[in-house]
Amino acid sequence: MSSEVENMRNIAIVAHVDHGKTTMVDCMLRQSGVFRDNQQIQEQALDTGDLERERGITILAKCTSVEWQQQRINIVDTPGHADFGGEVERVLSMVDGCLLLVDAAEGPMPQTKFVLSKVLAQGLRPIVIINKVDRSDARANEVLDEIFDLFAALDANEDQLDFPVLYGSSKEGWLAKDPDGPKESLEPLFNLILSHVAPPSVDPDGPFRMLVTTLEANPYLGPILSGRILSGSITANGNAKAISQTGELIEQTRVTKILAYRGLERVPLERADAGDIVALAGFQKATVADTICDAVVTEGLEAKPIDPPTLAVTFSVNDSPYAGQEGDKVTSRMIRDRLMREAEGNVAIQVSDAGDGNGYEVAGRGELQLGVLIETMRREGYEMSISRPRVVYRTDPDTGGRVEPIEEVVIDVDEAYSGVVVEKLSARRSELIEMRPSGGGKQRLMFHAPSRALIGYHGEFLTDTRGTGVMHRVFHSYEADRGSIEGRHQGVIISTSQGNAVAYALWNLEERGPLFVEPGEKVYCGMLIGEHNKGQDIDANPLKTKQLTNVRASGSDDAILLTPPIKLTLERAIAYIADDELVEVTPQSIRLRKRYLDPNDRKREARKAAALA
Numbered sequence: 244m245s246s247e248v249e250n251m252r253n254i255a256i257v258a259h260v261d262h263g264k265t266t267m268v269d270c271m272l273r274q275s276g277v278f279r280d281n282q283q284i285q286e287q288a289l290d291t292g293d294l295e296r297e298r299g300i301t302i303l304a305k306c307t308s309v310e311w312q313q314q315r316i317n318i319v320d321t322p323g324h325a326d327f328g329g330e331v332e333r334v335l336s337m338v339d340g341c342l343l344l345v346d347a348a349e350g351p352m353p354q355t356k357f358v359l360s361k362v363l364a365q366g367l368r369p370i371v372i373i374n375k376v377d378r379s380d381a382r383a384n385e386v387l388d389e390i391f392d393l394f395a396a397l398d399a400n401e402d403q404l405d406f407p408v409l410y411g412s413s414k415e416g417w418l419a420k421d422p423d424g425p426k427e428s429l430e431p432l433f434n435l436i437l438s439h440v441a442p443p444s445v446d447p448d449g450p451f452r453m454l455v456t457t458l459e460a461n462p463y464l465g466p467i468l469s470g471r472i473l474s475g476s477i478t479a480n481g482n483a484k485a486i487s488q489t490g491e492l493i494e495q496t497r498v499t500k501i502l503a504y505r506g507l508e509r510v511p512l513e514r515a516d517a518g519d520i521v522a523l524a525g526f527q528k529a530t531v532a533d534t535i536c537d538a539v540v541t542e543g544l545e546a547k548p549i550d551p552p553t554l555a556v557t558f559s560v561n562d563s564p565y566a567g568q569e570g571d572k573v574t575s576r577m578i579r580d581r582l583m584r585e586a587e588g589n590v591a592i593q594v595s596d597a598g599d600g601n602g603y604e605v606a607g608r609g610e611l612q613l614g615v616l617i618e619t620m621r622r623e624g625y626e627m628s629i630s631r632p633r634v635v636y637r638t639d640p641d642t643g644g645r646v647e648p649i650e651e652v653v654i655d656v657d658e659a660y661s662g663v664v665v666e667k668l669s670a671r672r673s674e675l676i677e678m679r680p681s682g683g684g685k686q687r688l689m690f691h692a693p694s695r696a697l698i699g700y701h702g703e704f705l706t707d708t709r710g711t712g713v714m715h716r717v718f719h720s721y722e723a724d725r726g727s728i729e730g731r732h733q734g735v736i737i738s739t740s741q742g743n744a745v746a747y748a749l750w751n752l753e754e755r756g757p758l759f760v761e762p763g764e765k766v767y768c769g770m771l772i773g774e775h776n777k778g779q780d781i782d783a784n785p786l787k788t789k790q791l792t793n794v795r796a797s798g799s800d801d802a803i804l805l806t807p808p809i810k811l812t813l814e815r816a817i818a819y820i821a822d823d824e825l826v827e828v829t830p831q832s833i834r835l836r837k838r839y840l841d842p843n844d845r846k847r848e849a850r851k852a853a854a855l856a
């Protein structure tokens with residue numbers, strides 16, 4: 244093995260959402276000398292996307308590297324949210340070791356279990372970091388026991404069960420072998436990585452081969468393919484080909500650029516060798532799971548299968564009366580091309596034509612992942628209509644019956660609210676698996692719940708727990724269909740006119756239920772302007788003005804005071820709508836509407852649906 248490979252380590256950082264991965268990477272970059280002492284660096288330096296910063300989550304896996312004692316450590320920061328698990332599954336094929344971060348107070352959570360199962364299946368031996376021991380409610384020793392139990396439950400082998408442990412705080416910038424310190428630096432972590440993680444198991448002398456694990460579009464360089472070189476080397480402007488897993492030739496071209504991750508920057512290289520994680524430009528057709536290689540290679544590298552999507556929505560053209568007024572990408576072809584580009588680089592997304600020929604069905608891991616895609620597209624200038632999410636059913640190969648996705652849901656809630664949570668989820672066909680006190684007057688509830696039961700539940704959950712509850716969910720398994728689940732109990736108020744909403748009309752409608760629009764806001768026939776307190780839908784005219792008379796009565800000109808309207812976020816809007824409704828998404832607006840805007844069309848379709856039922 245060459246000295247270059249001997250002095251290299253490739254590691255991933257995995258954890259449940261909010262357990263401190265990205266902050267830990269910040270600390271490693273700072274203490275390894277990537278930043279100057281006086282350099283101003285924003286927190287979560289690897290979370291560069293606008294949506295990542297706004298939501299405080301990692302959406303895309305990021306690569307970086309640090310130098311420690313003349314050895315290079317390539318680091319991959321992975322998402323912590325279950326909806327972006329496809330990113331985790333892909334990048335684990337690039338690394339030889341991993342850091343598993345666990346919160347010293349919360350302990351192992353659903354996503355901890357998910358990412359650890361992937362790590363163990365890959366044969367990696369994790370280094371466990373019990374983070375946030377500076378929290379007042381930290382319970383480091385108990386959490387260590389829970390982590391060991393989780394390893395055992397996931398059938399870890401003897402080498403994996405003998406995991407090294409460090410305690411510390413990524414926020415304060417220290418790790419040690421004991422929860423009490425010494426609280427000096429991350430030096431124990433760097434030294435442990437060099438001693439515990441093996442150098443890349445690669446073939447420096449073989450023909451060049453690299454499995455593509457991520458793809459991104461660059462306006463100057465075109466598609467950029469990232470992965471780890473498993474054998475041989477590649478030089479800038481050298482020739483290479485892309486082949487599928489079955490060995491079929493996809494394209495043959497010149498590698499125009501080799502980029503390597505050094506600190507927060509990607510620097511161009513003249514040559515890259517086996518073991519390094521690099522990005523290549525020059526290919527136009529190759530995508531994730533393809534193999535980039537020398538001309539003599541005939542067999543593609545094996546790519547790990549990705550867990551299937553569980554939720555789907557339909558993207559269709561925005562055909563409302565206000566279509567095209569805010570966005571510049573409004574045609575079906577534009578929407579299709581954008582979705583196909585997303586599916587190329589995001590293996591957890593699947594795109595297909597909708598069965599009725601009206602739009603495209605996009606299947607993914609969950610509401611958050613699909614919501615992020617829609618939000619990204621609206622910021623790029625797209626206008627779309629989005630359907631209510633529906634689960635992706637499958638057929639059981641043994642029984643031939645229909646099975647549906649079931650999620651493991653872990654809820655931390657004040658004891659006073661645990662009853663209403665159990666009641667609501669039980670009514671949604673969920674099974675209570677565990678209930679135990681978690682300290683501080685809180686209880687931890689674990690359910691196995693159908694994915695479709697959780698669509699739209701989060702807003703109701705926050706209301707029921709007065710905003711104090713925390714819910715985490717992760718895919719568990721496919722099980723037999725659990726039967727019908729009640730949908731939305733309230734009806735909606737539907738506009739019968741087009742124009743700008745009038746305060747007087749909205750004031751008269753307030754007694755019917757909470758409104759979604761405010762005075763002066765654009766409305767149109769078939770648009771949802773509020774929620775009806777009763778179960779049925781009603782039509783109303785939000786443009787109705789006060790009748791003028793020659794008689795002025797006392798109080799006739801009093802100012803109208805309206806309750807502020809409910810402004811639904813994109814995720815809440817998509818979860819709120821019924822099957823016969825859509826969300827109109829434009830760069831500046833989110834509107835709720837009926838699928839059929841004309842009331843006569845709605846009645847006709849309702850009669851058809853009743854006849855088929």
